Amino acid sequence: MKSEESRVVLALRDVRKSFGAHRILDGVDLRVSRGEVVVVIGPSGSGKTTLLRCINLLAPIDHGNISVGGVTLTHVEDGLPISRVRGRELSRQRAEIGFVFQHFNLFPHLTALGNIALALRKVKGMSAREAEAYGRELLSWVGLSDKASAFPGHLSGGQQQRVAIVRSLAMKPRMMLFDEVTSALDPETIGEVLEVMQRLADDGMTMLVVTHEIGFARNVAGRVIFMDGGKIVEEGPPAAILGSPRQARTQAFLRCVLHEPSRRTHREVGS
Amino acid sequence: MYNFSVSVMLNAAPFILAGVPVTLWISVAALAIGLMIGLPVGTLRALNLRALDLVLGLYVEFFRNTPVLVQIVWFYYVLPIIVRVNLSAVDAGILALGLNTSAYLAEIFRGGILGTAAGQSEAALSLGFTGVGTMRYVVLPQVTRKMLAPFVNQFVVLVKDSALVAYIGVLDIMHRGDVVTVQSSRPLEVYTMVAAAYFVLCFAASKLMRVIEVGFAIPQ
Numbered sequence: 285m286k287s288e289e290s291r292v293v294l295a296l297r298d299v300r301k302s303f304g305a306h307r308i309l310d311g312v313d314l315r316v317s318r319g320e321v322v323v324v325i326g327p328s329g330s331g332k333t334t335l336l337r338c339i340n341l342l343a344p345i346d347h348g349n350i351s352v353g354g355v356t357l358t359h360v361e362d363g364l365p366i367s368r369v370r371g372r373e374l375s376r377q378r379a380e381i382g383f384v385f386q387h388f389n390l391f392p393h394l395t396a397l398g399n400i401a402l403a404l405r406k407v408k409g410m411s412a413r414e415a416e417a418y419g420r421e422l423l424s425w426v427g428l429s430d431k432a433s434a435f436p437g438h439l440s441g442g443q444q445q446r447v448a449i450v451r452s453l454a455m456k457p458r459m460m461l462f463d464e465v466t467s468a469l470d471p472e473t474i475g476e477v478l479e480v481m482q483r484l485a486d487d488g489m490t491m492l493v494v495t496h497e498i499g500f501a502r503n504v505a506g507r508v509i510f511m512d513g514g515k516i517v518e519e520g521p522p523a524a525i526l527g528s529p530r531q532a533r534t535q536a537f538l539r540c541v542l543h544e545p546s547r548r549t550h551r552e553v554g555s
Numbered sequence: 556m557y558n559f560s561v562s563v564m565l566n567a568a569p570f571i572l573a574g575v576p577v578t579l580w581i582s583v584a585a586l587a588i589g590l591m592i593g594l595p596v597g598t599l600r601a602l603n604l605r606a607l608d609l610v611l612g613l614y615v616e617f618f619r620n621t622p623v624l625v626q627i628v629w630f631y632y633v634l635p636i637i638v639r640v641n642l643s644a645v646d647a648g649i650l651a652l653g654l655n656t657s658a659y660l661a662e663i664f665r666g667g668i669l670g671t672a673a674g675q676s677e678a679a680l681s682l683g684f685t686g687v688g689t690m691r692y693v694v695l696p697q698v699t700r701k702m703l704a705p706f707v708n709q710f711v712v713l714v715k716d717s718a719l720v721a722y723i724g725v726l727d728i729m730h731r732g733d734v735v736t737v738q739s740s741r742p743l744e745v746y747t748m749v750a751a752a753y754f755v756l757c758f759a760a761s762k763l764m765r766v767i768e769v770g771f772a773i774p775q
């Protein structure tokens with residue numbers, strides 16, 4: 285169906301990636317449609333972060349095809365590059381996809397507002413005034429109006445992550461990637477970050493979210509993917525994957541996540 | 556017992572202290588050369604471009620593994636033989652100390668860039684910065700601030716090492732001390748004076764830069 289095809293924001297075909305002799309992604313096929321929220325779960329080392337980095341062209345793939353909005357970003361056949369964007373076009377395409385990192389990666393030498401304004405000015409070419417005005421608007425959207433001139437070192441983890449989210453959002457990306465964005469946070473600030481993500485989802489943002497927050501997956505995701513050993517083992521609606529997974533590996537992983545209290549993962553956030 | 560004469564010291568002071576501007580000029584000029592060469596070399600080395608890295612690595616290692624005094628002498632006596640330039644003793648000293656400093660600063664810089672979390676580059680790239688933009692707006696501003704303390708340290712090393720240009724006849728603080736000692740046969744007073752002059756310069760430089768460093772620090 286043509287109309288369905290045009291709704292696809294992100295398409296991965298048979299993506300493979302190795303570090304040295306170690307195969308990290310082993311043939312990943314994935315399509316994400318506009319407005320969809322896809323949650324990725326999976327054990328440590330299963331290749332979740334690597335998957336997101338490849339999608340944002342922060343790491344080259346060894347095989348397969350990645351396209352965004354119908355434009356092929358990279359196409360490699362067994363290590364042989366067939367086509368890939370480069371130079372300015374590469375940078376432009378990266379900005380089309382937002383990336384929110386586990387450890388925020390805010391620029392420590394700039395204020396919260398400066399963090400948002402920098403790329404608006406130097407990448408988008410906005411004037412300083414425009415960039416600041418838009419930055420303030422975004423900060424107020426995440427309840428941080430009063431922190432505009434605070435440096436990252438003076439903000440809590442939750443506040444830093446909210447700044448990081450709107451810094452990324454400021455570039456008006458087609459979709460956003462989230463890599464365990466709450467796992468480095470104090471428990472009391474996790475909720476405020478998940479709340480922002482929920483609002484993004486409600487506003488129709490296309491999101492690919494790696495998380496161990498099962499509550500978020502249950503309540504916000506349209507689809508849940510379980511990854512293991514560099515492969516998508518199982519995917520489906522949250523109720524199916526989280527409630528009655530068919531694969532033994534998924535069952536084992538969920539037992540682990542749901543019953544290990546130290547990982548604080550079974551709180552029902554957003555409900 | 557040798558008796559320490561304050562009047563000998565006071566008499567020698569004007570002549571010796573006239574070397575302060577010379578020492579300072581050599582140190583500042585060498586630091587400027589060190590920065591101008593050290594920053595690009597360190598930045599390029601951090602990018603780890605194979606062929607280039609070999610050449611730059613050789614450059615850095617050469618200056619770090621030969622004595623500064625030998626380098627100074629080499630630039631003063633040997634360079635004019637190879638290329639037809641006649642450097643004054645001061646200029647030869649500045650050039651040798653400057654290149655030597657650039658090697659150390661390059662290493663400091665490279666370490667600073669590599670030590671600036673890879674996450675910073677990824678964040679910038681993800682926002683659509685080019686590689687050059689990432690360096691310019693995100694990595695280097697952080698590195699420069701973090702590197703301020705090592706820079707000062709390098710400057711202090713430079714002021715002290717600059718005493719070696721006395722060997723090729725530059726009338727700096729040290730060499731003036733030699734001259735007065737020969738005339739007066741009072742090494743105790745004279746070299747104590749010389750040491751005090753270096754101490755004040757270096758100590759003041761580190762204290763001053765400490766203030767600047769605090770002002771420039773990235774808020775934690």
Ligand SMILES: Nc1ncnc2c1ncn2[C@@H]1O[C@H](COP(=O)(O)OP(=O)(O)OP(=O)(O)O)[C@@H](O)[C@H]1O
Pocket residue numbers: 303308326327328329330331332333334335
């Ligand atoms: N740059 C790299 N060089 C070499 N190996 C790497 C690199 N990045 C990741 N790896 C390896 O790839 C494997 C998968 O890493 P990845 O970070 O994608 O897993 P993950 O699913 O995100 O795990 P976690 O839940 O711990 O974040 C790991 O074994 C890791 O050591």
Ligand SMILES: [Mg+2]
Pocket residue numbers: 332333334463464
């Ligand atoms: Mg990870």
